[in-house]
Amino acid sequence: MDGAELRRFAEALMSSISTSAVKRGAKVIGHIKAYIEHQEGFLHAHTVGEAGDITVDGREGGPVGRFRLVVNSIIFGLTVEAVKEATDEAIRKTSTLFGLVLEPTSLSRE
Amino acid sequence: MAGWLGSGKTTLIIALSKGLSQKGVKVAILVNEIGAIPVDGRVIQDYGLTVKDIGGGCICCQLAGSMMRTLRLLREGPNPDFVILEPTGIAVPHAIKEMLISAAPSGEITLGPTIVLFDTTRATKLLGYETLQRVVTTQLRDADIIALSKSDAVEEEALAGTAESVRVINPRAQIIRLSVTNGDGMAALTRVVEDMTVTV
Numbered sequence: 001m002d003g004a005e006l007r008r009f010a011e012a013l014m015s016s017i018s019t020s021a022v023k024r025g026a027k028v029i030g031h032i033k034a035y036i037e038h039q040e041g042f043l044h045a046h047t048v049g050e051a052g053d054i055t056v057d058g059r060e061g062g063p064v065g066r067f068r069l070v071v072n073s074i075i076f077g078l079t080v081e082a083v084k085e086a087t088d089e090a091i092r093k094t095s096t097l098f099g100l101v102l103e104p105t106s107l108s109r110e
Numbered sequence: 111m112a113g114w115l116g117s118g119k120t121t122l123i124i125a126l127s128k129g130l131s132q133k134g135v136k137v138a139i140l141v142n143e144i145g146a147i148p149v150d151g152r153v154i155q156d157y158g159l160t161v162k163d164i165g166g167g168c169i170c171c172q173l174a175g176s177m178m179r180t181l182r183l184l185r186e187g188p189n190p191d192f193v194i195l196e197p198t199g200i201a202v203p204h205a206i207k208e209m210l211i212s213a214a215p216s217g218e219i220t221l222g223p224t225i226v227l228f229d230t231t232r233a234t235k236l237l238g239y240e241t242l243q244r245v246v247t248t249q250l251r252d253a254d255i256i257a258l259s260k261s262d263a264v265e266e267e268a269l270a271g272t273a274e275s276v277r278v279i280n281p282r283a284q285i286i287r288l289s290v291t292n293g294d295g296m297a298a299l300t301r302v303v304e305d306m307t308v309t310v
Contacts, residue, residue: 048116
C-alpha cells in the first residue's frame with residue numbers, strides 16, 4: 001500500500017465510522033480520530049461527522065506493508081457497546097475494501 | 111486551551127508551539143484525552159514537540175494529583191517557559207483553574223489566559239443543540255480569549271453573526287478570528303499568550 005492509498009484508507013475509515021454510528025442512532029458525532037503509525041511515518045485522521053470535514057495529516061512515507069491503527073470514537077446518543085460495534089464494523093468493512101488483513105492486538109474500550 | 115470536540119485545539123497547539131519554539135520559547139504540552147489510548151499526544155509528539163499525556167479520567171475532577179506531578183516533572187526536566195494544557199473537548203476551564211489553584215502552593219504556577227476555541231463551521235449545532243449547548247456555553251463563559259476557529263471556511267456574514275452570538279455569551283472575552291490554515295489570528299494569539307499571565 002503506498003502513502004496515497006493509506007491516506008484514502010484513513011479518510012474512508014473516518015467516513016465509515018461516522019456512517020455506521022449514525023445508522024445506529026447517534027445523535028451527535030463528537031469526534032472520531034485515528035492514528036496510523038508505521039516504519040515510514042505516521043498519519044492522523046479526524047472528523048466531527050459533518051459533510052466534507054474529514055482531515056488527514058502526517059507523513060505517510062513510502063510503501064507500507066504493516067501499520068498500527070488506533071481509533072478513538074466519541075459519539076453521543078449511543079451506548080458504549082454500540083459505539084464499539086459501529087467502530088469495529090467500520091474498521092472491518094474499510095479494511096476489506098482496501099484488501100487489508102486485521103491483526104487485533106489489544107482492544108481497550110471506555 | 112479548551113473547546114468542544116473537534117474545534118481544532120490540537121492543530122492550533124501544534125502551530126502555536128512551533129511558532130513560540132522558533133522564537134526561542136520552550137513549550138511543553140499537557141494533553142488530557144478521552145480514550146484508553148491517546149491519539150492527540152502522539153500526533154503532537156510526532157511534530158517534535160514536548161508532550162505529556164494525562165489519561166485515565168478528567169483532569170478537572172479526577173486527576174489533580176497526576177497533573178501536578180506531571181507539571182513538577184516538567185519543571186525538573188525540560189523546564190519549559192510555557193505549558194499549554196489541552197483538556198478533553200468536554201472539559202470546562204473554570205474547573206481546571208480551580209483545581210490548579212487549590213492544588214498548587216501560592217506562586218508555584220503562573221496561569222496564562224484561558225483560550226477557548228469555537229468551531230465556526232458548526233456554530234448553529236453547538237449553540238442550538240441542547241445536548242451540546244450547556245457545555246459549550248460554559249466553556250465560552252470561562253474564556254479570556256475566544257478563538258473563532260476555522261474562520262476561513264465560513265462566509266463573512268455568518269462569521270460576524272457567530273462573533274456577535276459569542277460576544278453575548280461572554281462580553282468580557284477578547285474575540286479573535288482564527289484560521290490555522292491561512293494563518294489569520296495566529297500572530298495576535300501568540301502575542302496574547304506571551305503577554306497575559308497571572309500568578310496564583
